[in-house]
Amino acid sequence: MNRRHFLRATGLGTAGSMLAVTGCRDSLDANSTASPPPGYRRRDPQQTGATREVHLVAEEGEVEVATGKIYRTWLYNGQFPGPEIRLQEGERLRVTLENQLPEGTTIHWHGLPVPNAMDGVPGLTQQPVMPGTTFTYDFVADPAGSYLYHSHVGLQIDRGLVAPLVVEEKQPHVSYDRDYSLVLDDYLPNTPEPLQASGGMMRRGRRGMMGPGMMQGQTPPYEGLLINGKLPNDPAVFETKRGEQVRLRLMNPSGATTFRVAVGGHRMLVTHTDGQPIEPVTVDALHIGMGERYDVVLAAQNPGVWPIMAAPLEVQAPPAEAVLRYTDVAATQAPPEAVPEGIRGGRVLELSDLQALERPAERTPTRTFDLTLSGGMMSAAWTIVGQAYPDADPLEILEGDVIRLRMVNHSMMLHPMHLHGHFFQVGGALKDTVIVPPHMGRVTVDFLADNPGRWFFHCHNIYHLEAGMAREIRYV
Numbered sequence: 001m002n003r004r005h006f007l008r009a010t011g012l013g014t015a016g017s018m019l020a021v022t023g024c025r026d027s028l029d030a031n032s033t034a035s036p037p038p039g040y041r042r043r044d045p046q047q048t049g050a051t052r053e054v055h056l057v058a059e060e061g062e063v064e065v066a067t068g069k070i071y072r073t074w075l076y077n078g079q080f081p082g083p084e085i086r087l088q089e090g091e092r093l094r095v096t097l098e099n100q101l102p103e104g105t106t107i108h109w110h111g112l113p114v115p116n117a118m119d120g121v122p123g124l125t126q127q128p129v130m131p132g133t134t135f136t137y138d139f140v141a142d143p144a145g146s147y148l149y150h151s152h153v154g155l156q157i158d159r160g161l162v163a164p165l166v167v168e169e170k171q172p173h174v175s176y177d178r179d180y181s182l183v184l185d186d187y188l189p190n191t192p193e194p195l196q197a198s199g200g201m202m203r204r205g206r207r208g209m210m211g212p213g214m215m216q217g218q219t220p221p222y223e224g225l226l227i228n229g230k231l232p233n234d235p236a237v238f239e240t241k242r243g244e245q246v247r248l249r250l251m252n253p254s255g256a257t258t259f260r261v262a263v264g265g266h267r268m269l270v271t272h273t274d275g276q277p278i279e280p281v282t283v284d285a286l287h288i289g290m291g292e293r294y295d296v297v298l299a300a301q302n303p304g305v306w307p308i309m310a311a312p313l314e315v316q317a318p319p320a321e322a323v324l325r326y327t328d329v330a331a332t333q334a335p336p337e338a339v340p341e342g343i344r345g346g347r348v349l350e351l352s353d354l355q356a357l358e359r360p361a362e363r364t365p366t367r368t369f370d371l372t373l374s375g376g377m378m379s380a381a382w383t384i385v386g387q388a389y390p391d392a393d394p395l396e397i398l399e400g401d402v403i404r405l406r407m408v409n410h411s412m413m414l415h416p417m418h419l420h421g422h423f424f425q426v427g428g429a430l431k432d433t434v435i436v437p438p439h440m441g442r443v444t445v446d447f448l449a450d451n452p453g454r455w456f457f458h459c460h461n462i463y464h465l466e467a468g469m470a471r472e473i474r475y476v
């Protein structure tokens with residue numbers, strides 16, 4: 001019997017436990033928590049477009065990450081990244097997942113607030129789809145944005161079970177001529193395994209790309225970093241012409257890598273964070289954690305062949321690279337060798353730069369949770385308020401609550417914290433994943449509980465997730 005079951009069985013609840021996370025109710029008016037507040041409306045997106053049917057087979061296959069460099073892994077429809085699903089906001093998506101893998105799997109529609117039963121979290125919203133069986137996911141694609149779909153079972157993200165999901169706006173707030181998805185990833189040629197406690201990993205004597213450093217013991221043995229499944233010596237190429245606007249949808253479904261992204265010869269106009277439109281802001285570089293997405297637009301006014309570079313933030317390793325190539329002029333430069341200025345300096349996007357295009361409604365929190373993020377030192381566990389999921393108390397809330405999560409990071413690694421089923425407000429922006437910086441970094445987010453169910457809230461470093469850095473947020 002785990003701790004949770006024990007507490008339920010004994011009826012003790014969480015009272016009296018030093019470690020329990022109990023929501024501090026901010027209102028003393030009992031009526032305010034009995035039923036949703038006036039004006040509250042449950043999330044209920046309506047289908048306004050066509051129904052799209054997609055068949056995805058999860059199967060073993062081979063991937064060529066560079067010429068002659070082939071490895072066997074797990075894929076959607078034999079592709080890596082998996083096939084992009086692109087549809088219009090308001091369309092309905094019906095995806096039949098056929099599992100031909102040797103173990104159970106699920107698909108999570110990362111960032112999209114789908115109905116709870118479609119969310120793809122094993123043990124919480126569905127049982128894993130077992131080998132030889134199928135499951136159909138069915139939901140309305142709303143709102144527009146750059147999303148991801150990926151397995152939510154164990155460490156399967158560090159196979160090849162990741163792909164872009166693009167819901168196009170009917171009326172974008174920025175204009176563009178080209179629209180590309182860039183999937184930033186880390187490349188693990190072997191079966192992913194949970195990491196040991198700090199010290200322990202050193203014994204593994206791993207080779208590969210990671211240089212010496214404190215974090216080496218807490219990073220899987222990646223052999224390189226990828227953009228759209230390609231190593232830098234065989235890069236993905238994105239074409240443009242002088243005078244165009246090029247929209248890049250930067251997406252990070254990697255297992256354990258935060259990137260600093262910059263483009264040679266071009267500044268980036270950041271237009272969306274986690275798919276949601278913001279007041280555009282021009283920068284030379286941005287940091288993108290696991291699970292985050294940023295859309296940027298480049299003004300193509302500098303003909304040539306330029307590197308799009310994504311350098312890892314927490315480890316010493318060669319960056320991922322793709323190429324921006326102007327097709328209407330003879331290339332005046334050799335293929336990129338230079339490092340974009342933004343990789344080392346320049347204006348870096350900050351959280352406070354992000355201002356939603358439509359200001360989120362002012363809401364007063366009705367329930368607040370203080371969440372301490374810890375781990376990486378004495379044990380292999382990564383915890384939230386001292387508990388490692390699944391032996392962790394759910395955060396119990398009520399429909400219509402305005403929830404405040406106050407996070408503080410007591411560890412030496414950053415944590416990209418991801419909430420399923422909702423966007424949260426952080427500063428002036430709406431996001432679903434936010435980096436909580438290491439060494440006592442603090443981030444507070446608020447969200448409206450308008451999509452009932454059992455929702456996962458967790459670190460999107462899958463090794464931290466697997467070692468416990470997760471909670472269920474429950475209102476059913």
Ligand SMILES: [Cu+2]
Binds near residue numbers: 415461469
């Ligand atoms: Cu983490």
